[in-house]
Amino acid sequence: MEEKKSEINGHAGHKSRLPAVSIKSENNSFKDRLMVFFKRNLLVILTVSGVLVGVGLGMMVRNMNLTRAQMTYFAFPGEMLLRMLKMIILPLVVCSLISGAASLDTRSLGKLGGIAVSYFLVTTLIASSIGVALAFIIKPGVGAGALNTNNLGLEGVSSNKETADSFLDLARNLFPSNLVAAAFRSYVTDYKTILVGNGTNGTLNYQKVPYGTDADGMNILGLVLFAMVFGVALRKLGAEGEELIRFFNAFNEATMVLVSWIMWYVPFGIMFLVGSKIVEMEDVVLLVTSLGKYIFASILGHVIHGGIVLPLIYFGFTRANPFSFLSGLITPFTTAFATCSSSATLPTMMKCVEENNGVDKRISRFILPIGATVNMDGAAIFQCVAAVFIAQLNNVELNAGQIFTILVTATASSVGAAGIPAGGIITIAIILEAIGLPTHDLSLMLAVDWIVDRTTTVVNVEGDALGAGILHHINEQEMKKRREREQHQEEQELQEVKVEVVANVKAEEETSPLVTHQNHGDSSSHETLDKDGVESVL
Template sequence: MTQSNGETRLQRSRVQQLRDGITERSQRARSTVQNITTNDVKGFFRRNAFVILTVAAVIVGTILGFGLRPYKMSYREVKYFSFPGELLMRMLQMLVLPLLVSSLITGMAALDSRASGKMGVRAVIYYTTTTIIAVFIGIVMVLIIHPGRGHKDEFTKQEKIEQVSPADAFLDLIRNMFPPNLVQACTQQFKTQYAKRVVTVKVLVNETLFSLSNGSQELKREEVIPVLGTVNGINALGLVVFSMSFGLIIGNMKEQGQPLRDFFDCLNEAIMRLVAIIMWYAPLGILFLIAGKIVEMDDLSEMGGQLGMYTITVIIGLLIHAVIVLPLLYFFVTRKNPCVFIAGLLQALVTALGTSSSSATLPITFKCLEENNHVDKRVTRFVLPVGATINMDGTALYEALAAIFIAQVNDMEMNFGQILTISITATAASIGAAGIPQAGLVTMVIVLTSVGLPTDDITLIIAVDWLLDRLRTTTNVLGDSIGAGIVEHLSRHELNSIDTEIGNSVVEENETKKSYQLISQESECENAKIPDNKDRVGLLLAGSAKQTPLARADLFIAERGSQRLTADRQPTSHPNNSPLIFSSFEVSQAKD
């Protein structure tokens, strides 16, 4: 009885503490709201101007698009109306190539081979894990909801789909990894095409009533043969492989590779400044992209029945992966609030929704991760370009779900072996899907062929692909970004080790090869600079210009980031107008 009373008293105490905590938080929130001033509101809008404008553009574009649908605009009028959105796509795509190459080269050059190897393994494990989870979610959702119930007659086929051999598609993937011409890789990628040729076969003919002697007869037949061809578009996979290899080589070259590292660093910084300018135009472009697509889309009545259920199934699957799986994965690994991380990505996600291209969104994703979420540039420059090329969670989920949906429409029962085959091929096909609009439709041919489903039935779902493509692109961008955050968290030890090694190597290099030179007149002591090492700032002199002439100052301190460099003057006398040469260095942790 005493124990029961003690437990009751403890429970009451906990409940009271909980109530007190809730009351305190509510009072604090009420006080904060009451103390909000006009300047606070202006500051909030100023800090979040890009995000607010972008979200507003999506809302206004949706309303405008549905408002213009009753006017039945012609194809030419729709294209004219969507022209501002087309300009945004062109500007973003213009930056993809230099940003992809420069970011990967600088990112890999900043890492040693050991650190890049570990980071690469972590990234690949993350990509594989999330893709498999996405495929599993897609298969479970389509088997539970079963959107393919009904009659196939409800659909209308729109166009013919080109047949693709899975073996040829796999070989094209390998070919694109090793382009023979880097200039060509900037504009074209390899794709097997098919041609017909007539083959003549000689057949032996025995003696008959109509033939007095044995002989041969020529039979002609037509066969389809694979022919190596190209299609327009950046060969992102080949450029990724080359840039990663090139960056690692530059990093291992140390001093010899420094000019190239400086060049690509400067190029990357210039591209990011261009991105900052384009971001001001992005809301206007997104508005017209979305409005134009809504005006252009087919009759909404086609969204009913099986196609409507299919659309709902895909959306639910993508939401489960993007809203539940990825944030939970980020929380369990980093122990940080995923909502704060995702809030910093809002503009990149909205841009992905408008452009339906993860590659075109790449410049915005870089800026959001590095400036809003403060992810290490060495990680973003390595993880994001690779992720935009091979990590397609939304595409993998969509392809697995769509393949089983087409089987349901055709009243075909899928056994466990076929579902497993779909899982594997959907995972592999998503890796080969380029980060361009509607690439999933092309790679889905491979998935359907692997289990003997009719590839022409892809045309059944084209009517709603414009919407689903935007949603799965947003999921892809979110997956890449969360992957960068997770990889940075797991790689912080290697990154700190590299920072320490760089600091030690700088000190050692200056001790053995080149001393600091501080060129300054005695009267300019307070404004002294280090002209031959522009990265070190915050020079402090031990003694003022009046009390300690420059030639007699014996201690100089320079700070760089979190490191402090202490330099002692050489024990030789110099005239006031001559350079001071320092030879003794010590690196320590800077104090805030």
């Protein structure tokens, strides 16, 4: 009886403890979920925290009135991050493009390449249109005619490069004469004045003659084209090229391992990059009040294009939520904001697109290096705003032809814009030369470029990432259609075989006396034979 009572009591006690156990398990599961979330997003949290801490650190150190040498020492950890990211660009771009081009067959490579180029051109043209429209609506240069480089204490920026030579340099850089030199130098046209003879009234005649020089900076455009063509060539070799393709694949994977190590240094480096930029600022209040409308128009254009236009294009192609796709790319966006370099953001972008968003490696490693070189949506917006701003500053009324020239030139010249900080300023000079405007006001753009360039780079890399997502979706759909087509073809072939087998069995019935006799005698035995014959052959 006591045993029974104790059992009942024990059972009752067990029942009374059930809610406590369930609450405890719920608490544990919530804690586990929280730990999993932090573990998965630790790098993102650290990177965003690095930016916020960097802003606070910069504001504190700014009041210490550091010397130029001390500022350099303070910026050293950030400089190391930039150097690490730039170090990895060359092997990453070359190896990823070669392995990407070699892994795709020529037909799909041509199709994907065509879609990618169309996407880049269309989005850049839309971005240019947004920039021009906002500049005419906001009118940043109207009433700012008194604004010049002297009252802001800025140095003049000279640019005497012809528009035709700028585009010829773009074509020359596509085909570098020396691949080794292309890793650290690019072709640039310079000018010299030579005496060509005497005039009719005794004056001397001089001519400006273009000649080629080398400028510091990687010729990424030439390397991209070479890597793509080389990858296609290896694919064409077949079995002979397999060894080299495997070598570049292994090189690529090893480079991505290095990238994963560098990414853990990113939060620390970003903290000092942002902090040092705040310390180096001159009179930011005067610049913002003087050029506030220009800054506002540029950043508003970036918000519209990056927050509305690009996500809508992605949704139109994939019917998927673009913001859930972009939420996996917070680390590269933060890196882009801090470094102001599309090329430097490429390593982190590749890793996050593949791991967080599940984009096929062949697609991402083929399209992202090209996008980092030729797709500059953010740059196109601020260049168009800057061109219209300078026209308004000089009281020049732009006609329809000049507006069209701005759109086309900004779209075309953004292809050759360097993926480095302040790389777009040179492109603005090309646009100004094309529409016949003076370039002496470029220093105004350079003064606030460090503000605008941050949102510019974020929009640039966002366009690349969404392009990779769209291409991945198109490729998945094509593969699905191909599988369905193959499956349908197999079913059709099976059906044909089945029909042939039934026909053969019937033919045997007609010619064989034994079967005929069985058929007359027992129809059920014939049905069994017919069925067994079909099944055995199939």
